[in-house]
Amino acid sequence: MKITFLGTGTSQGVPVIACNCEVCQSLDYRDKRLRTAIHIEVDGKSFVIDAGPDFRQQMLRERIHKLDAVIFTHEHKDHTAGLDDVRAYNFFQKRDMPVYGREQVLEQIKREFAYAFAEIRYPGIPQINLCPIENQPFEIEGVSFLPIEVLHYKLPVFGYRIGDFAYITDVNYISAHELAKVKGVKVLVLGALRREKHLSHFSLSEAIEVFEKVKPEMGYITHISHQMGMHSDVEEELPTNIRLAYDGLSLVL
Ligand SMILES: [Zn+2]
Ligand SMILES: [Zn+2]
Numbered sequence: 442m443k444i445t446f447l448g449t450g451t452s453q454g455v456p457v458i459a460c461n462c463e464v465c466q467s468l469d470y471r472d473k474r475l476r477t478a479i480h481i482e483v484d485g486k487s488f489v490i491d492a493g494p495d496f497r498q499q500m501l502r503e504r505i506h507k508l509d510a511v512i513f514t515h516e517h518k519d520h521t522a523g524l525d526d527v528r529a530y531n532f533f534q535k536r537d538m539p540v541y542g543r544e545q546v547l548e549q550i551k552r553e554f555a556y557a558f559a560e561i562r563y564p565g566i567p568q569i570n571l572c573p574i575e576n577q578p579f580e581i582e583g584v585s586f587l588p589i590e591v592l593h594y595k596l597p598v599f600g601y602r603i604g605d606f607a608y609i610t611d612v613n614y615i616s617a618h619e620l621a622k623v624k625g626v627k628v629l630v631l632g633a634l635r636r637e638k639h640l641s642h643f644s645l646s647e648a649i650e651v652f653e654k655v656k657p658e659m660g661y662i663t664h665i666s667h668q669m670g671m672h673s674d675v676e677e678e679l680p681t682n683i684r685l686a687y688d689g690l691s692l693v694l
């Protein structure tokens with residue numbers, strides 16, 4: 442299995458438009474963060490978790506020539522806005538794109554991309570096959586996904602476990618029952634926005650507490666704000682088995 446971080450930034454990305462802070466002006470490529478998403482290559486299949494506003498750029502950068510499904514964590518725009526660009530895959534693969542998410546997420550997709558679901562469809566619009574999921578294991582083309590239901594303030598969000606890898610972003614609460622599902626993973630990814638406490642996201646120290654409970658071989662932080670600080674400064678303070686993810690980072694499990 443190969444995991445690639447397509448984007449590791451919070452909803453505004455880093456740099457933030459019009460911001461002159463030191464992080465937004467940093468020349469370190471690891472301080473340039475597109476909106477959060479990952480690509481998973483497993484058993485010859487190719488999946489993305491989330492398709493935010495930078496989806497097109499991410500697919501081009503990573504040269505992803507084949508995509509078997511899009512799996513959504515939740516309905517926020519920074520995770521869904523790029524879905525229209527699955528058109529390229531519709532064209533080359535000659536089939537609808539399967540899109541997985543909770544019922545509420547798919548309802549929002551239908552509203553936001555209403556033209557793709559209209560009775561009379563304009564030629565060239567995205568062809569999407571909505572696949573509702575619940576908090577139960579499911580399979581896509583023989584690959585097993587285990588949802589982990591967490592809270593993002595009051596919004597339920599799905600993290601996913603695929604084999605020894607688990608990915609949970611946009612989270613500030615994980616129940617003991619759901620956290621038990623990630624026990625034994627080699628790599629755990631958690632969203633954490635910044636050092637200070639936040640209403641709907643873990644802070645850095647709250648995420649570290651979760652890593653300490655789960656004890657994965659490696660923990661990675663994603664969904665990072667410019668308020669987190671410079672990548673190199675933050676990493677110096679972290680234990681060696683907890684790293685900040687960065688755009689383009691690939692892991693082979
Ligand atoms: Zn987000
Ligand atoms: Zn800034």
Ligand SMILES: [Zn+2]
Pocket residue numbers: 515517593611
């Ligand atoms: Zn969100």
